[in-house]
Amino acid sequence: MAERLLMKGNEVIAEAAIRAGCRHYFGYPITPQTEIAHYMAKKMPEIGGTFIQAESEVAAINMVYGAAGAGARAMTSSSSPGISLKQEGLSYMACAELPAVIVNIMRCGPGLGGIMAAQADYFQAVKGGGHGDYHLVVLAPNSVQELYELTVEAFNIADRYRVVAMILGDGMLGQMMEAVQFKDSEDIRKCDKGWATTGTGLERPHNVITSIDTVPERLEAVNNRLQARYRDIAANETRVEAINCEGADIIITAFGTVSRIIKNVIADAEKEGVRVGLIRPITLWPFPSQAIRDYSAGAKAVLSVELNAGQMVEDVMIALAGAKPVYFLGRTGGMAPTQLEIVGKIKDILGRAS
Amino acid sequence: MPRYQGIVIAGFGGQGILSIGRILAQAGMSEGMNVSWLPSYGPEIRGGTAYCHVILSDGVIGSPLLNSATALIAMNRPSYEKYAGLVCEGGLVIVDSSLVNIGEAGEGEGAESAGASASASSLGAVESAGASASGSPAGAAGSGGASGAASGAAAAGLAGRRLFCIPATKTALDNGNAAFANIILAGKLLAETGAISTESFEQALRKVLSKRYQHLIPKEMEMLRLGMEA
Numbered sequence: 001m002a003e004r005l006l007m008k009g010n011e012v013i014a015e016a017a018i019r020a021g022c023r024h025y026f027g028y029p030i031t032p033q034t035e036i037a038h039y040m041a042k043k044m045p046e047i048g049g050t051f052i053q054a055e056s057e058v059a060a061i062n063m064v065y066g067a068a069g070a071g072a073r074a075m076t077s078s079s080s081p082g083i084s085l086k087q088e089g090l091s092y093m094a095c096a097e098l099p100a101v102i103v104n105i106m107r108c109g110p111g112l113g114g115i116m117a118a119q120a121d122y123f124q125a126v127k128g129g130g131h132g133d134y135h136l137v138v139l140a141p142n143s144v145q146e147l148y149e150l151t152v153e154a155f156n157i158a159d160r161y162r163v164v165a166m167i168l169g170d171g172m173l174g175q176m177m178e179a180v181q182f183k184d185s186e187d188i189r190k191c192d193k194g195w196a197t198t199g200t201g202l203e204r205p206h207n208v209i210t211s212i213d214t215v216p217e218r219l220e221a222v223n224n225r226l227q228a229r230y231r232d233i234a235a236n237e238t239r240v241e242a243i244n245c246e247g248a249d250i251i252i253t254a255f256g257t258v259s260r261i262i263k264n265v266i267a268d269a270e271k272e273g274v275r276v277g278l279i280r281p282i283t284l285w286p287f288p289s290q291a292i293r294d295y296s297a298g299a300k301a302v303l304s305v306e307l308n309a310g311q312m313v314e315d316v317m318i319a320l321a322g323a324k325p326v327y328f329l330g331r332t333g334g335m336a337p338t339q340l341e342i343v344g345k346i347k348d349i350l351g352r353a354s
Numbered sequence: 355m356p357r358y359q360g361i362v363i364a365g366f367g368g369q370g371i372l373s374i375g376r377i378l379a380q381a382g383m384s385e386g387m388n389v390s391w392l393p394s395y396g397p398e399i400r401g402g403t404a405y406c407h408v409i410l411s412d413g414v415i416g417s418p419l420l421n422s423a424t425a426l427i428a429m430n431r432p433s434y435e436k437y438a439g440l441v442c443e444g445g446l447v448i449v450d451s452s453l454v455n456i457g458e459a460g461e462g463e464g465a466e467s468a469g470a471s472a473s474a475s476s477l478g479a480v481e482s483a484g485a486s487a488s489g490s491p492a493g494a495a496g497s498g499g500a501s502g503a504a505s506g507a508a509a510a511g512l513a514g515r516r517l518f519c520i521p522a523t524k525t526a527l528d529n530g531n532a533a534f535a536n537i538i539l540a541g542k543l544l545a546e547t548g549a550i551s552t553e554s555f556e557q558a559l560r561k562v563l564s565k566r567y568q569h570l571i572p573k574e575m576e577m578l579r580l581g582m583e584a
Contacts, residue, residue, distance in 0.1 A: 176418050177391035264416035338421050
């Protein structure tokens with residue numbers, strides 16, 4: 001292992017992408033993720049890669065479509081309003097089965113909103129976002145070290161399943177500095193991309209990358225193929241972290257930066273004699289429904305804490321299908337719940353449950 | 355005893371608020387601690403309040419956002435008023451008294467300040483911090499000497515916190531550059547907490563400062579020691 005470096009989350013995302021073999025980055029600046037583009041602008045020319053500041057977010061995602069179609073590892077990044085603009089491109093890429101990585105360092109909306117940390121794009125990220133039946137693989141790191149590891153993994157997952165993988169973070173994670181330890185060599189699992197449009201050399205039939213198919217039978221077959229692949233992803237790629245769940249009075253579900261606040265809450269509640277468990281989905285899609293059922297089996301209740309008005313809590317409720325009472329605590333607009341606020345909510349819930 | 359410091363550094367954009375936080379984090383990391391550095395990145399950084407939260411800990415760091423701080427370095431009045439209440443009992447409040455008049459802060463807007471630290475004001479006697487209280491904070495600001503002052507702590511609702519008023523900007527200017535003020539204040543933090551060693555601090559300066567500022571490191575270290583003795 002190399003030495004520990006103190007780096008900003010956004011810079012680590014960019015460095016991780018380069019280490020994963022990404023040589024094509026297309027972006028358009030927006031706070032709080034612009035350091036990704038800065039880093040790429042500096043590094044890509046040095047390593048023979050491509051950095052393009054596109055004329056818009058829409059252009060950037062379509063450049064990713066092109067690079068991915070040619071078989072390259074490609075990436076774009078933005079923040080909430082910019083990610084909304086990219087949704088059409090993401091839907092097209094899903095149908096064209098193009099692997100790529102997209103980063104959303106969320107800000108608070110709706111609309112142009114503010115730049116402080118929020119998690120209000122959960123629905124957009126995990127439920128499709130654009131039109132049509134498709135999924136992104138959505139990875140939600142909660143530390144700078146994990147931003148590195150999951151960004152590398154996002155490229156591997158994207159290639160393996162020919163899907164777009166999203167890194168979903170927020171301004172707090174993107175802007176903060178923490179220690180990161182890069183590996184001496186990356187586990188880059190390159191896949192054969194015989195489908196890529198790289199020129200036939202007059203030796204094979206043309207590869208065609210498209211998302212249009214007006215023959216219903218054929219398009220249904222495409223949809224069936226995508227859905228079968230999503231089932232494979234759910235079976236193989238679901239990731240979750242569970243802390244302190246055994247014997248817990250209450251289970252908190254939280255992802256990304258909020259899960260870090262919960263780690264403090266676990267210690268605070270312990271002092272008051274309450275055992276709090278944390279289930280942290282690392283993949284938001286596929287959602288770790290089974291793990292949520294298993295780890296919460298002995299608890300009295302489940303509380304989802306999020307930086308939104310109640311989004312992941314719906315998936316928690318679907319997972320539990322009425323087996324446990326499910327509660328929600330959320331803050332919006334860039335506010336984060338304090339440990340005190342969360343402990344208060346826990347006591348309130350347990351008071352009711354007993 | 356596992357080491358832990360949760361430090362809020364706040365002031366105007368351009369005072370080196372984020373840099374000094376980063377140097378502390380870098381130094382803490384080199385001493386084997388877990389560290390986090392969370393900056394303000396909003397529009398407030400332009401002309402308003404810039405701040406960063408720095409955590410140095412032997413344990414795992416949960417939230418990088420501090421609900422409670424062991425130390426505050428305040429380099430302007432709004433920062434002092436906004437964050438003094440975050441400092442826990444026994445914690446440090448280090449103020450650049452060249453720029454912040456604590457006496458006035460206590461009297462003029464004391465209600466707001468005391469409100470932010472409501473529990474603080476009922477905690478009893480003010481700890482007398484610093485070797486000698488140098489009269490009024492305004493006097494300290496003008497004195498040129500980097501001496502500590504505890505006066506005004508009670509009025510500012512900081513009972514139970516250790517308040518140090520250091521005329522850092524004045525001292526820095528006397529030494530040729532206002533930009534040294536953050537280092538002088540960090541010196542006081544190091545002296546009072548032992549959070550990191552001066553050797554680690556110097557190493558961190560080498561890592562963090564860009565090439566064109568490396569030649570200033572001996573002077574920066576001199577300023578750090580001045581702050582430590584203040």
